[in-house]
Amino acid sequence: MSRVIIRNLNKRFDGVHAVKDVNLEIHDKEFVVLVGPSGCGKTTTLRMVAGLETITSGEILIGDRIVNELPPMDRDIAMVFQNYALYPHMSVYDNMAFGLKMRGFDRTEIASRVKAAAEILGIEEQLQRKPRQLSGGQRQRVALGRAIVRHPQVFLFDEPLSNLDAKLRIQMRVEIKKIHDRLGTTAIYVTHDQVEAMTLGDRVVVMKDGLVQQVGEPLELYNEPANRFVAGFIGSPAMNFATVEMADTDGALWARHEGIRLKLPAAIADRLRQHVGGKVTLGIRPEDLRVASGSDTADLSFDAVVEVIEKLGSQILLDVRVGPNMMVAAVEPTVKAKVHDRLRLALNPDRLYFFDRVSQAAI
Amino acid sequence: MVIDSVAAARPYVAAPRRGPVTRVLENERWFAFFLLLPTAVLLGLFIAYPFVKGVMLAVTDAKVGVPGNFVGLQNFAVLMNDSIFRIAVWNTILYTAVTTVFKLALGLWLALLLNRHFRAKALTRAFILLPFIIPTVLSTFAWKWMFDPTFSVINWTLFHLGIIRTRINWLGDPQLALISVMIVNVWRGVPFYAISLLAGLQTINPELAEAAAIDGARPWQRFRYITWPLLLPVTMVVVLFSVIQTFADFQLVYILTGGGPANATQLFATYAYQVGVGTGLLSEGAAISLAMFPVLLIVVVVQLLYIRRVETH
Numbered sequence: 195m196s197r198v199i200i201r202n203l204n205k206r207f208d209g210v211h212a213v214k215d216v217n218l219e220i221h222d223k224e225f226v227v228l229v230g231p232s233g234c235g236k237t238t239t240l241r242m243v244a245g246l247e248t249i250t251s252g253e254i255l256i257g258d259r260i261v262n263e264l265p266p267m268d269r270d271i272a273m274v275f276q277n278y279a280l281y282p283h284m285s286v287y288d289n290m291a292f293g294l295k296m297r298g299f300d301r302t303e304i305a306s307r308v309k310a311a312a313e314i315l316g317i318e319e320q321l322q323r324k325p326r327q328l329s330g331g332q333r334q335r336v337a338l339g340r341a342i343v344r345h346p347q348v349f350l351f352d353e354p355l356s357n358l359d360a361k362l363r364i365q366m367r368v369e370i371k372k373i374h375d376r377l378g379t380t381a382i383y384v385t386h387d388q389v390e391a392m393t394l395g396d397r398v399v400v401m402k403d404g405l406v407q408q409v410g411e412p413l414e415l416y417n418e419p420a421n422r423f424v425a426g427f428i429g430s431p432a433m434n435f436a437t438v439e440m441a442d443t444d445g446a447l448w449a450r451h452e453g454i455r456l457k458l459p460a461a462i463a464d465r466l467r468q469h470v471g472g473k474v475t476l477g478i479r480p481e482d483l484r485v486a487s488g489s490d491t492a493d494l495s496f497d498a499v500v501e502v503i504e505k506l507g508s509q510i511l512l513d514v515r516v517g518p519n520m521m522v523a524a525v526e527p528t529v530k531a532k533v534h535d536r537l538r539l540a541l542n543p544d545r546l547y548f549f550d551r552v553s554q555a556a557i
Numbered sequence: 558m559v560i561d562s563v564a565a566a567r568p569y570v571a572a573p574r575r576g577p578v579t580r581v582l583e584n585e586r587w588f589a590f591f592l593l594l595p596t597a598v599l600l601g602l603f604i605a606y607p608f609v610k611g612v613m614l615a616v617t618d619a620k621v622g623v624p625g626n627f628v629g630l631q632n633f634a635v636l637m638n639d640s641i642f643r644i645a646v647w648n649t650i651l652y653t654a655v656t657t658v659f660k661l662a663l664g665l666w667l668a669l670l671l672n673r674h675f676r677a678k679a680l681t682r683a684f685i686l687l688p689f690i691i692p693t694v695l696s697t698f699a700w701k702w703m704f705d706p707t708f709s710v711i712n713w714t715l716f717h718l719g720i721i722r723t724r725i726n727w728l729g730d731p732q733l734a735l736i737s738v739m740i741v742n743v744w745r746g747v748p749f750y751a752i753s754l755l756a757g758l759q760t761i762n763p764e765l766a767e768a769a770a771i772d773g774a775r776p777w778q779r780f781r782y783i784t785w786p787l788l789l790p791v792t793m794v795v796v797l798f799s800v801i802q803t804f805a806d807f808q809l810v811y812i813l814t815g816g817g818p819a820n821a822t823q824l825f826a827t828y829a830y831q832v833g834v835g836t837g838l839l840s841e842g843a844a845i846s847l848a849m850f851p852v853l854l855i856v857v858v859v860q861l862l863y864i865r866r867v868e869t870h
Contacts, residue, residue: 244771
């Protein structure tokens with residue numbers, strides 16, 4: 195059983211509380227991604243699991259052992275670093291073999307493990323080369339290989355794809371996924387890229403300011419964000435937000451703001467009725483907005499003025515002004531719109547999000 | 558309209574009006590010559606001329622006030638049979654070898670300590686440099702007092718700690734004198750090693766040590782397999798400089814013992830000075846100085862070849 199359990203984990207650096215009471219259970223064979231903006235504590239959490247950072251308080255279990263006091267070498271983990279951290283004076287073979295040599299494996303076993311890993315990663319031809327003779331992608335493969343040969347209980351990845359160009363990043367993302375499917379080793383992966391998090395993770399942990407904001411499967415985070423931060427962080431382009439006033443007119447609930455006047459369907463009205471007379475934050479995903487047709491009711495659409503058009507091919511992003519707010523609408527590529535055009539945008543009433551303005555929690 | 562805008566966009570080029578100096582400097586060869594001139598003059602005046610003069614003196618029988626005649630390699634033949642010269646050769650080699658080993662070991666140890674994070678790190682680093690910053694002559698005089706047979710603070714301390722019963726004659730005893738001189742050289746040389754090696758250590762990505770720790774390497778193994786090989790090119794350069802300086806060391810010995818007692822601390826440089834300046838035998842002094850040259854040349858060539866090999870692998 196190579197599960198990882200993190201209990202009430204805290205880290206303080208010289209007065210900065212970097213990781214605040216993190217609780218997490220990572221199941222055997224699971225691929226969990228820690229995601230969040232810079233300084234959210236994700237890398238610190240990973241480094242504490244690795245044993246590269248001391249723990250201020252709390253507990254970390256790998257397998258069924260508490261590893262708080264164990265040095266990195268005794269935790270049975272392998273880590274892939276952002277800058278590869280390949281030993282520059284050693285050949286690719288020696289880089290991959292180093293961990294096994296240190297652990298006293300015999301030569302034939304080392305050779306067969308390195309060969310097997312090199313085959314999986316397609317780097318058999320590079321084994322005698324030095325890291326500086328390799329491209330970024332090849333270096334990252336070697337770094338992965340160094341982790342694979344050890345057959346550890348847990349893989350730790352610290353933003354391993356950040357230094358690669360966009361195309362290679364997508365390619366390596368797929369490879370990491372394949373390797374995980376093939377080896378089934380428990381993995382903790384840190385990234386600031388929400389697309390990477392969504393595509394790789396069985397579950398994703400969103401962090402901000404040292405606090406876990408939400409833990410869930412990728413689509414769960416996308417469809418049911420726990421708070422405004424998660425809603426804004428997950429999804430690209432990011433969710434649109436506007437402060438709206440809730441009003442009850444003739445039994446129907448309305449969300450109103452300059453330029454917006456939406457009649458809320460009964461299904462969500464009940465949740466929001468307690469906010470009548472007050473203000474809440476409305477969230478609309480860009481992909482839930484479309485150019486209104488004749489059949490769309492005025493109650494679920496609003497006027498917008500196009501300010502910027504971004505043609506992506508598969509869709510068009512319209513940066514529009516709605517009253518005082520800027521919003522983004524991801525519309526069909528067939529939409530013909532020009533800058534300064536006045537459009538009517540319709541929305542899907544089942545996909546509206548509301549957040550408390552004080553606690554930021556989803557309503 | 559279109560033509561107008563293109564014409565307007567064309568950059569304005571001033572008619573070249575260059576003076577004769579500018580025209581000469583425009584020529585790359587002349588420009589390079591002028592750039593190199595100050596360095597060439599300095600090197601020629603202070604390195605090449607004294608060296609050539611030294612070689613010329615070494616093959617004559619010049620003395621102070623006597624220009625001398627060409628005698629070929631006679632001065633070197635005399636040196637071969639000079640027992641003091643042989644002592645000086647042996648002392649210089651021993652002095653260089655022993656102090657280099659200690660300076661490297663202590664300097665590396667200090668550099669590794671200073672590479673860690675601790676309070677007042679910057680202040681400690683500044684203090685470490687002190688022996689290197691203080692003029693050698695001043696610090697060596699301080700050491701001379703500490704080694705003084707009567708007033709030695711070392712003796713005083715050892716005596717009061719009950720470790721010794723009689724005073725140790727640090728600079729008066731032939732064997733102890735060489736050791737004492739070596740101690741001062743190590744004390745003075747360690748900061749150079751420590752700071753240079755620290756600079757080298759700081760170029761090594763700390764993630765490598767972390768990766769090695771996760772790979773299962775213990776602290777000693779991390780040093781042996783990661784830090785040391787990556788620090789080696791810097792170490793070789795530092796050792797190269799240090800060996801050259803130590804081999805030609807003069808000030809320390811001159812102030813502490815003047816080469817005595819009974820030539821026990823005589824080095825190449827002090828002996829060359831004693832013969833050439835002290836007794837006025839300029840040609841023999843020059844020959845002693847030149848005798849260092851082949852040894853240093855071999856050391857430099859071997860180390861430079863090694864550095865190149867390390868860097869290309």
